Amino acid sequence: MPNVDMSVTLAGVNLKNPVVVASGTFGFGREYNQFYDLGELGGICAKGLTLHRREGNPAPRIAETPMGILNSVGLQNPGVDAFIEEELPFLRQFDTKVIANISGNTPEEYGVMCEKLSGAGVDMIEVNISCPNVKAGGLAYGTRPELAAEVTKVAKAHAGKTPVMVKLSPNVTDITEIAKAVADAGADALSLINTLRGMRIDVNTGRPILKMNTGGLSGPAVLPVAVRMVWEVSCALPGMPILGMGGVSKGEDAAQLMLAGASAVAVGTALFADPYAPISVRDGLEQIAARKGLSKVSELTGGVKPW
Numbered sequence: 001m002p003n004v005d006m007s008v009t010l011a012g013v014n015l016k017n018p019v020v021v022a023s024g025t026f027g028f029g030r031e032y033n034q035f036y037d038l039g040e041l042g043g044i045c046a047k048g049l050t051l052h053r054r055e056g057n058p059a060p061r062i063a064e065t066p067m068g069i070l071n072s073v074g075l076q077n078p079g080v081d082a083f084i085e086e087e088l089p090f091l092r093q094f095d096t097k098v099i100a101n102i103s104g105n106t107p108e109e110y111g112v113m114c115e116k117l118s119g120a121g122v123d124m125i126e127v128n129i130s131c132p133n134v135k136a137g138g139l140a141y142g143t144r145p146e147l148a149a150e151v152t153k154v155a156k157a158h159a160g161k162t163p164v165m166v167k168l169s170p171n172v173t174d175i176t177e178i179a180k181a182v183a184d185a186g187a188d189a190l191s192l193i194n195t196l197r198g199m200r201i202d203v204n205t206g207r208p209i210l211k212m213n214t215g216g217l218s219g220p221a222v223l224p225v226a227v228r229m230v231w232e233v234s235c236a237l238p239g240m241p242i243l244g245m246g247g248v249s250k251g252e253d254a255a256q257l258m259l260a261g262a263s264a265v266a267v268g269t270a271l272f273a274d275p276y277a278p279i280s281v282r283d284g285l286e287q288i289a290a291r292k293g294l295s296k297v298s299e300l301t302g303g304v305k306p307w
């Protein structure tokens with residue numbers, strides 16, 4: 001058995017291992033708890049929350065693509081109060097960190113949700129400024145540095161001692177510009193990447209496959225984009241804690257994101273094909289660290305040797 005210390009720290013929060021599940025791909029954990037103890041995970045990013053409940057977008061809202069999927073789920077969720085009342089007590093039974101993910105229509109809505117969630121005792125708040133599937137707010141905040149900074153400031157002002165991690169969109173020309181704006185505004189950590197905007201068309205009918213016409217691309221196809229963006233952000237902001245994600249389905253994928261500069265990684269779309277994916281990613285990472293002779297998995301972070 002490899003003897004590697006798998007614990008990592010993300011914005012001051014200690015994770016027992018670097019593998020977290022990505023928001024929107026794990027619900028609130030109930031379904032996956034049939035397969036394994038959720039305490040095996042480093043952390044759980046819960047499904048994206050809004051101030052009030054949302055039905056999400058009309059179906060079809062998932063389509064397969066080569067090595068990935070397109071989704072336009074549109075933040076279907078029960079609302080922040082129902083999460084605190086019904087889902088958080090369930091998640092709290094497990095020895096893992098709970099990260100709440102929030103989306104607002106206005107900066108004020110982000111503030112209200114941060115106050116509620118910090119009061120309820122979540123371990124971290126992930127501020128989603130990058131959802132491509134909602135009309136109001138959503139991507140607009142994630143593609144304009146001044147708006148991204150404003151949302152970050154309001155979130156920080158209302159989150160008390162709870163660390164605030166801001167989730168960045170890959171749908172920009174230069175991701176470091178937004179990353180810097182958000183860091184200057186006080187973000188404790190960054191998570192990236194959210195999905196890439198994409199589209200599929202049924203050639204027979206001429207209609208887009210998704211009812212919303214476009215959606216967000218995720219899965220193995222996006223891994224190289226995620227690795228590149230994590231690397232760019234970590235070079236631009238040395239020392240900024242990063243949760244890397246996008247296309248991770250095995251230990252080697254996670255190790256690439258860590259070498260590029262991530263302190264921890266999230267597994268998302270891979271869960272749909274294999275609910276055990278986060279466990280095998282964790283074990284694969286441990287083996288890679290052992291093979292490299294590392295005593296701590298955290299030594300992988302930022303270890304890339306660029307040409």
Ligand SMILES: Cc1cc2nc3c(=O)[nH]c(=O)nc-3n(C[C@H](O)[C@H](O)[C@H](O)COP(=O)(O)O)c2cc1C
Nearest residue numbers: 022023024048071128193194218219246247268269
């Ligand atoms: C069906 C689906 C729903 C998602 N919902 C959310 C969400 O509510 N909030 C969020 O920040 N990201 C959401 N995401 C984005 C993921 O958390 C992740 O950033 C992205 O899918 C890339 O990782 P992956 O390739 O491992 O899935 C969603 C992704 C998928 C596929």
